[in-house]
Amino acid sequence: MNLLDTLLRCVGALVAFLTLPLVIGQTEHKVMAHMQGRLGPMYAGGFHGWAQLVADGVKFVQKEEIVPADADRRIFRLAPAVSLLPYLIVLLAIPIGPNGFVGQALDAGLFFVLAVMGVGVIGKLMAGWASANKFSLLGGLRTAAQLMSYELPMVLAAASVAMAAGTVSLTGIVAAFHWWWIPWQAVGAFVFFTAGLAELQRPPFDMPIADSEIIFGAYTEYSGLRFAFFLLSEYAGILVVSALTAVLFLGGWHGPLPDSLGWLWTLLKTFALAFVVIWLRVTYPRLREDQLMRFAWTGLVPLALAQLALTGIVKVAIS
Amino acid sequence: MITSLLASAGPLTPAARSFLSPTGVEIVFLLVGIAVLGSAVIAVTTKQLVHAALWLVVALGGLAVEFLLLTAEFVAWVQVLIYLGSVVVLVLFGLMLTKAPIGRSPDADSGNRWVALAVALAAAGTLVTLVVDAFRTSWIDLGGGGGSAAMTGQSLFRHWVLPFEALSVLLLAALVGAIVLSRTKDERPPKPRPGKLRTGKPVGLSSVPASTTPPQES
Helix, strand or coil: CHHHHHHHHHHHHHHHHHHHHHHHHHHHHHHHHHHCCCCCCCCCCCHHHCCHHHHHHHHHHHCCCCCCCCCCHHHHHHHHHHHHHHHHHHHCCCEEECCCEECCCCCCHHHHHHHHHHHHHHHHHHHHHHCCCHHHHHHHHHHHHHHHHHHHHHHHHHHHHHHHHCCCCHHHHHHCCCCCHHHHCHHHHHHHHHHHHHHHCCCCCCHHHCHHHHCCHHHCCCCHHHHHHHHHHHHHHHHHHHHHHHHHHCCCCCCCCCHHHHHHHHHHHHHHHHHHHHHHHHHCCCCCHHHHHHHHHHHHHHHHHHHHHHHHHHHHHHC | CHHHHHHHHCCCCECCCCCCCCCHHHHHHHHHHHHHHHHHHHHHHCCCHHHHHHHHHHHHHHHHHHHHHCCCHHHHHHHHHHHHHHHHHHHHHHHHHHCCCCCCCCCCCCCCHHHHHHHHHHHHHHHHHHHHHHHCCECCCCCCCCCCHHHHHHHHHHCCHHHHHHHHHHHHHHHHHHHHHHCCCCCCCCCCCCCCCCCCCCCCCCCCCHHHCCCCCC
């Protein structure tokens, strides 16, 4: 019974991991296309090109996989897995609905999620170093610098919401949510979401993989399935960051409908945020490296500290 | 931490159970411990610099697993967040900034290694002696969520507030020190580089043309 339950939850997380990023990818195709006044993929699968990503997957599988002669072969091959797997593990801990609708309710879920997401970056660093390519190394360096700068405001913003809820368990945080948290934690939500974007290296924070400058950075030498893994890790990352923002700052399963439909609210909020991620990609130009660092240290960190102070003051005032 | 765990676990009584019938958790604990030890030894002996950092990832991750097996869930995740997510990334960043060749670097050696080995053995000996002497054959039941975030926070901010605050002052001092060290020594504005001379602004020594002044270290 217990084992079966655990197994079912793991399979559920795996299915979500395999399908939802593809949905986000297809949405990105379509949303980008329409924002730029074109159609996007229209032929694969018939209806509005829904099978385009499946076709892309088949294409990636068929491609020859090349490892550069000077590369560190073992680490080069290991890197995509290290980059992708953390997001799968994180999905296990994100609550979808009330009454235990969660892969695994962890006592320190917030810390677990932030910690495991940080590990994925090591995969990108490994890829950047092991490729034996100057562009890749530059990409790896920029990745590391970006992560070091944006991890701090992200953790501070998450700490603010944990203070507000009085717990670091993700289910506990959602359960403690009230509607007036949204204005109260608005700054924290902005900081968390922005820092999450930067950690995913999505535009406008895509300096580490800037294709027109350093040719996709750490992924320059990758082809075939391993390259697809990196792309998949990006979409899985969008899913995780959107879901986390929805759970921490937008109240997760809380909504006008009865609790049994809570999972619908979580998914709705997650996909609305994923749409914002895509929207930002289409509308904002890439930040320069120094602008990127300045934004983190002089913009987000003070904002996150101010939010922490505000949370503390309000918490003391209402208790 | 140890004493608060002890306090939560009740009085130290000699074990009522045999050490010769280990449970599955204990066997896994030992195996992970061996893996941690092995990867740590490889991390300090390998000649490939980046591989050393990556073996460090394995060792620190294994330590997090050990914390988990001891039901110290919160400490485990903090270990992953701080050490894997930040410290190792910083190490890799530093390696990539300075020197990160692929393959062996024969000069990756230190004259201090025997001293380092002696210090490591002495530290390990002290710790093992201390822990063995403190606990003897007592048995601590780890069942009741003694390592949860709430328990850790309580013991940290009730019994260990002073060390905690002292550590934060120490870290603040280190931070201020780092800022002071990284500031430029002289407060004068840097001299314009050759080729960027503007008319009407005398730069440098009047007898020496600006283009021949040696580059200034800032």
